[in-house]
Amino acid sequence: MTREEKGTLIDNLAEKLRNTSYFYVADTGGLSVKEINDFRAMCFQRGIEYTIVKNTLIRKALEQLDTDYAPFDDALKGTSGIMFSAEVSNAPAKVIKEYRKKNSAAEKPVMKAASIDSDLFIGEEHLDMLSSLKSKDELIGDVITLLQSPAKTVVSALQSGQNKLAGLVKTLSEREES
Numbered sequence: 319m320t321r322e323e324k325g326t327l328i329d330n331l332a333e334k335l336r337n338t339s340y341f342y343v344a345d346t347g348g349l350s351v352k353e354i355n356d357f358r359a360m361c362f363q364r365g366i367e368y369t370i371v372k373n374t375l376i377r378k379a380l381e382q383l384d385t386d387y388a389p390f391d392d393a394l395k396g397t398s399g400i401m402f403s404a405e406v407s408n409a410p411a412k413v414i415k416e417y418r419k420k421n422s423a424a425e426k427p428v429m430k431a432a433s434i435d436s437d438l439f440i441g442e443e444h445l446d447m448l449s450s451l452k453s454k455d456e457l458i459g460d461v462i463t464l465l466q467s468p469a470k471t472v473v474s475a476l477q478s479g480q481n482k483l484a485g486l487v488k489t490l491s492e493r494e495e496s
Contacts, residue, residue, distance in 0.1 A: 324375065331371065331379035331400075340403040340434050342410040343376070343390065344368075344427040347397030357417050357427060361401060364409055370399040385436045393431035393440055407434045411449035 319327075335341060346354055361368040373394040380387035401410040414427050432439040432448060439448060452460070 328375055328378045328382070331375060332382040334402065335379055335400075336383055338402045338404060340407045340410070340432075342401040342403075342414075342432040343393055343430045344399050344401055344410070344414060345397050345430050346370070346399055346427045349424070349426050353421070353424065356421075357413075360413055360417055361410075364413055365404065365406075366410055366413060367402040368399055369402075370397065373398050376400065385433075387433070387438070389438050389440050390431050398430065399427075406453045408449055408451040408453060411445055411451075414445060415449050 346357060349357070358368050373396075376398060377391065377394055380390060401413070403409045410432070411429065414429055417427065418424055429442050429445045429448075431441070432444065434448070434451075
């Protein structure tokens, strides 16, 4: 690969990293070609792009970004692949966990690092927490449900007691006439 090709690759990778709010660095080293292809297929089905890139090229692309990605340096050793998720922050973590669950003998892929809205998570120990994060749409749905709950309770109470309420109003109106 020539210098120009590497420069173009680094620029393209930096642009992709800049335009993607959520990306993970994962290690798939030691997996067979079939296993990696199965992992890629699982990523593709969930709208995640998985690309294996040399660590030095990832490092140079990260240097072009505004955020300080120096903590990623320790994670960029061995085989590294980048998982890009355009809309859902926890999707790559869920895919890693699901792949391992399907292939119980597999200890890989391993999450090396993740960037979620420029927050950095380094190390495998964050995988469970990241996989349980709610997406933006899920959080909005929870807020809407919470806002609707009191109104539904009032409407439900009024509907369940409408006969009683009508009877009370009728009785009170008859009392006033007497």
